[in-house]
Amino acid sequence: MLGNIQLLLQIPLLNVQLLLDGIFIGAIFALAAYGLALVWGVMNVKNLAQGDFVMMGGYIAWALSNPKYMGDYAVHPIVGLPVAIVLMFGFGWFIYRLIIRRLVGKDLFTTLLATFGLAIVLQQLLNQMFGPEVQVAESGFQTRTWGLLTVADIKFIAFVLMAILAAIVITFMKYSRMGQAIRATAQDPRAAKVMGIDTENVYAFTFALNAAICGAAGVLISMIWVIQPFFGLAYSIRCFVIVTAAGLGNLPGVIIAGLGLGVIEQYGGFVLGAEYQQAMVVSMLVLVLIVRQIQQSRQRQAVI
Amino acid sequence: MFKITKSLLALTASALIFTAGTASAKVEGDTIILGSAISFTGKYSTNGIHASNGYNLAVKVINKAGGVKVGGKSYKLKIQYYDDESTPARTAQLLERLIKQDGIQYMLGPYSSATTKAAAPVTEKYKIPMVEAEGASRSLFTQGYRYLFAVLSTSEQYLASSIGLAAELAKKAGKKPQDLTAALVFENDPFSLDVRAGVIDDLSKFGIKVVIDDKMPRDLADISATLTKVKAVKPDLLLISGHSKGAATAARQIKELRVQVPMIAMTHCESAKVIDKFGGATEGFLCPTQWAETLSYKDKMFGTAADYDKLFKKTYDGYKNVPYQSAQASAAVMVWKDAFERANSFDRLKLRDALAATNLKTFYGDIKFSKAGNNIAKPMVLRQIQKGKLNVVAPSKWASHPVDFPRMVKY
Numbered sequence: 001m002l003g004n005i006q007l008l009l010q011i012p013l014l015n016v017q018l019l020l021d022g023i024f025i026g027a028i029f030a031l032a033a034y035g036l037a038l039v040w041g042v043m044n045v046k047n048l049a050q051g052d053f054v055m056m057g058g059y060i061a062w063a064l065s066n067p068k069y070m071g072d073y074a075v076h077p078i079v080g081l082p083v084a085i086v087l088m089f090g091f092g093w094f095i096y097r098l099i100i101r102r103l104v105g106k107d108l109f110t111t112l113l114a115t116f117g118l119a120i121v122l123q124q125l126l127n128q129m130f131g132p133e134v135q136v137a138e139s140g141f142q143t144r145t146w147g148l149l150t151v152a153d154i155k156f157i158a159f160v161l162m163a164i165l166a167a168i169v170i171t172f173m174k175y176s177r178m179g180q181a182i183r184a185t186a187q188d189p190r191a192a193k194v195m196g197i198d199t200e201n202v203y204a205f206t207f208a209l210n211a212a213i214c215g216a217a218g219v220l221i222s223m224i225w226v227i228q229p230f231f232g233l234a235y236s237i238r239c240f241v242i243v244t245a246a247g248l249g250n251l252p253g254v255i256i257a258g259l260g261l262g263v264i265e266q267y268g269g270f271v272l273g274a275e276y277q278q279a280m281v282v283s284m285l286v287l288v289l290i291v292r293q294i295q296q297s298r299q300r301q302a303v304i
Numbered sequence: 305m306f307k308i309t310k311s312l313l314a315l316t317a318s319a320l321i322f323t324a325g326t327a328s329a330k331v332e333g334d335t336i337i338l339g340s341a342i343s344f345t346g347k348y349s350t351n352g353i354h355a356s357n358g359y360n361l362a363v364k365v366i367n368k369a370g371g372v373k374v375g376g377k378s379y380k381l382k383i384q385y386y387d388d389e390s391t392p393a394r395t396a397q398l399l400e401r402l403i404k405q406d407g408i409q410y411m412l413g414p415y416s417s418a419t420t421k422a423a424a425p426v427t428e429k430y431k432i433p434m435v436e437a438e439g440a441s442r443s444l445f446t447q448g449y450r451y452l453f454a455v456l457s458t459s460e461q462y463l464a465s466s467i468g469l470a471a472e473l474a475k476k477a478g479k480k481p482q483d484l485t486a487a488l489v490f491e492n493d494p495f496s497l498d499v500r501a502g503v504i505d506d507l508s509k510f511g512i513k514v515v516i517d518d519k520m521p522r523d524l525a526d527i528s529a530t531l532t533k534v535k536a537v538k539p540d541l542l543l544i545s546g547h548s549k550g551a552a553t554a555a556r557q558i559k560e561l562r563v564q565v566p567m568i569a570m571t572h573c574e575s576a577k578v579i580d581k582f583g584g585a586t587e588g589f590l591c592p593t594q595w596a597e598t599l600s601y602k603d604k605m606f607g608t609a610a611d612y613d614k615l616f617k618k619t620y621d622g623y624k625n626v627p628y629q630s631a632q633a634s635a636a637v638m639v640w641k642d643a644f645e646r647a648n649s650f651d652r653l654k655l656r657d658a659l660a661a662t663n664l665k666t667f668y669g670d671i672k673f674s675k676a677g678n679n680i681a682k683p684m685v686l687r688q689i690q691k692g693k694l695n696v697v698a699p700s701k702w703a704s705h706p707v708d709f710p711r712m713v714k715y
Binding site for chain 1: 346347348349350390489492517518519520521523524525526527528529530532533535536537547548549552553556559560561562575576581582715
């Protein structure tokens with residue numbers, strides 16, 4: 001461990017590499033976490049199937065670029081981004097009508113149990129449809145090198161796309177009718193209803209938007225890492241850590257927490273070894289919860 | 305009410321008759337029935353199907369060639385399958401069912417080390433011999449099982465040969481093996497840790513120093529931090545094992561980070577299809593395999609390894625390469641045939657002794673069991689990706705091509 005820290009001090013360029021890798025991948029976590037924050041904040045549903053939505057997006061991109069499914073119409077996996085957004089939006093709406101609708105206003109335990117069940121069903125569905133193998137969608141993009149430093153183009157492109165998507169979502173939430181309705185419902189559903197907002201519609205839209213965002217994140221994950229029907233859980237956990245750290249309805253916080261988590265994972269993996277890379281994520285959650293507990297007890301408020 | 309009781313009674317009666325009828329199903333007429341609970345669904349389904357295809361092909365070929373001769377009479381082979389859904393607990397249940405309900409006395413193994421680990425205590429309890437072809441974990445052969453026989457090489461041998469190769473190459477170049485350094489990236493699961501144990505043994509034998517020793521969590525699909533470390537430390541050898549996920553992740557990130565290690569060895573190159581997916585960046589990877597169709601093993605039933613390859617592709621559609629999982633499954637059925645004929649009996653205890661004394665040459669390799677039940681006559685072979693093709697480079701007895709060292713990769 002000390003040797004690894006020494007290495008970082010001796011070759012400062014390694015820090016740049018870890019920072020870049022962490023920030024690029026953290027941007028994707030941040031986006032998926034923002035979706036969770038929305039659903040959590042607006043309708044108080046803690047969605048455990050978040051990571052499985054991410055995997056679904058990944059499989060959409062992979063299937064679109066795979067001649068086995070598309071024949072001669074196979075396209076570059078990046079084309080999957082808009083397709084996944086549209087399909088997952090529809091899917092999110094469908095899941096809302098089918099399941100989530102019945103969970104709004106229910107207690108914590110019910111929502112967790114129902115979305116956990118949903119996660120298992122989605123995993124098995126993906127497994128039945130695409131098989132249990134680990135898959136990758138190949139972007140074919142190049143890698144740029146500067147001496148020891150390497151940046152894969154796909155990671156950079158993913159970062160930019162994430163930034164654009166985030167900007168679109170923020171603008172939408174701020175200025176559109178629906179965005180305003182979502183924020184109003186989040187603040188006080190009853191008042192919103194009195195004001196003539198169709199909250200049922202707002203909930204459905206919010207959940208669908210979340211699924212679409214996750215789908216977009218999944219498309220990029222399939223080109224940067226690997227996808228497998230049962231790998232969703234790791235993303236669900238990351239989303240929960242980020243949202244817990246940042247708090248609900250705090251977009252800048254979510255972005256900073258997401259990027260930070262990415263960087264912490266990279267440093268954890270480098271200094272302590274890959275076996276601690278994920279342990280870092282969970283220990284961050286513990287740390288955040290302790291800090292929050294102390295903060296909130298000072299203000300004499302209930303912990304969320 | 306009366307009606308229900310009556311029909312219930314009838315049902316129980318018929319069930320009783322049914323069980324009675326099948327209780328002696330080990331040999332029905334002129335058919336010997338083997339049993340197997342194998343993964344047709346769930347996470348092992350792909351390889352489970354490869355394995356059952358191997359079993360079925362061997363049964364077909366043996367039956368066509370006159371079947372199994374016991375006591376001067378020819379018997380046909382048949383396999384009774386159940387789907388274990390890739391869950392070890394289910395495998396154990398289904399084996400109980402095969403043995404107690406279906407009366408099967410001769411077992412073929414399931415797919416994967418995990419399910420085989422669940423199966424072995426059951427077959428052991430009922431003293432039912434089991435020939436398995438798909439459970440490589442070393443821990444299967446340290447429990448003192450007497451009825452378990454495995455035709456494949458155990459997992460600690462998977463990457464060990466690459467270390468011998470590295471030492472050999474170092475000596476040739478006038479360097480001492482002790483001056484070499486190695487980086488290890490292994491998944492934190494029983495299989496990969498077995499592979500790692502074998503690697504550690506061999507590394508210390510040659511005095512090679514381990515400079516990185518990272519263990520990859522099961523859910524992690526990112527080893528870029530570890531590979532960044534590898535780039536900074538510059539080891540001579542990079543050894544990776546973590547199923548298909550580990551191989552796919554490693555190949556992708558080795559390409560992205562342009563890792564320049566002269567020798568890289570990893571398991572599961574083939575099942576992760578790294579050549580198709582990452583092309584030139586995989587040049588020079590060393591991939592261990594249980595079996596390759598280019599090896600010069602042969603037997604009377606299937607001919608050479610290449611003949612088996614041809615026959616398999618002709619029988620089953622959609623195979624570009626014949627997976628070794630299928631080849632070793634076929635070999636397991638051949639071991640059963642050989643044991644029946646040598647024992648000249650259907651008595652399972654006599655068959656166990658006949659299995660223990662197996663000394664067979666097959667297209668898959670030589671088969672001879674140690675006391676613990678693992679096959680000690682067949683080495684793992686090491687193939688290298690050379691210009692997009694997998695060529696056997698070690699051990700030197702079977703090598704068809706010289707090894708490229710350092711690996712000639714152009715990113």
